[in-house]
Amino acid sequence: MPALPHSLHALVTGGGRGIGREIAAGLARAGVTVTVLGRDRATLDDAVAQGAAHFAVVADVADQAAVNAAIAQAAARQPIDILVANAGAAESAPFAKSDVALFRRMIDVNFMGVVHTIQAVLPSMRQRPYGRIVAVASTAGLKGYAYVSAYSAAKHAVVGLVRSLALELATTKVTVNAVCPGFTDTDLVAGSIENIMKKTGRSHEQAVAELAKHNPQGRLVSPAEVADTVLWLSGEGAGAITGQAIAVAGGEV
Numbered sequence: 001m002p003a004l005p006h007s008l009h010a011l012v013t014g015g016g017r018g019i020g021r022e023i024a025a026g027l028a029r030a031g032v033t034v035t036v037l038g039r040d041r042a043t044l045d046d047a048v049a050q051g052a053a054h055f056a057v058v059a060d061v062a063d064q065a066a067v068n069a070a071i072a073q074a075a076a077r078q079p080i081d082i083l084v085a086n087a088g089a090a091e092s093a094p095f096a097k098s099d100v101a102l103f104r105r106m107i108d109v110n111f112m113g114v115v116h117t118i119q120a121v122l123p124s125m126r127q128r129p130y131g132r133i134v135a136v137a138s139t140a141g142l143k144g145y146a147y148v149s150a151y152s153a154a155k156h157a158v159v160g161l162v163r164s165l166a167l168e169l170a171t172t173k174v175t176v177n178a179v180c181p182g183f184t185d186t187d188l189v190a191g192s193i194e195n196i197m198k199k200t201g202r203s204h205e206q207a208v209a210e211l212a213k214h215n216p217q218g219r220l221v222s223p224a225e226v227a228d229t230v231l232w233l234s235g236e237g238a239g240a241i242t243g244q245a246i247a248v249a250g251g252e253v
Helices: 020-031 040-048 063-076 099-123 151-170 187-200 206-210 224-236
Strands: 009-013 031-038 053-059 082-085 131-138 176-182 245-248
Touching: 009 020, 009 063, 009 099, 009 131, 020 031, 020 040, 020 082, 020 224, 031 040, 031 063, 040 053, 053 063, 053 176, 063 099, 082 099, 082 224, 099 131, 099 151, 131 151, 131 187, 151 176, 176 224, 224 245
Parallel strands: 009 031, 009 082, 031 053, 082 131, 131 176, 176 245
Antiparallel strands: none
């Protein structure tokens, strides 16, 4: 486990389930106070009840006013030292059937959600002796995939934001990085598997194999593997790591 200073406060968006919950739990085990943010109060409360986080605040990351209010509530308990901008959503469609509304949804959640959360925490974080910002992007932010042009465009935007902001903050104590998982064993990917089964008539095993084939290791990534990378980037030993987009994808990228 990476070395993390004591008395830190981390905010994890989309922290109620999947990768976000695994990240929150890992930070909590490392001694960090963790607040999870998301839309579903019941899911967030369950994360707290199960020990994956200490506090929960409710907001849709696409709603800037709601994000500002929720983060102000969290920061009132303790200033935020680590931001993990994990919340996201994925929709698939051929480009010819991807209307403006689909592109807007993907940009609003996957990109503007990251912008909103960073803008809310950064002024205070810059004044503190320690700061880590980690955006959970995707291998779709490093390469293209067919039928997810809107999602891929939004994740590419996240990677561009990380690289640019890291340069702006290079002389501060704040680092900015992205973690880019390949297809990961979460409920989000479970939805993709169901979609493949529905549209193609393939079995569950065949649908999983369709996604796993992108990974040279021939498997789905585990949420714990993504969380371990986030924890490393959040630690003291990663102070010289900034502006990076690290693929957790079995060699796919």
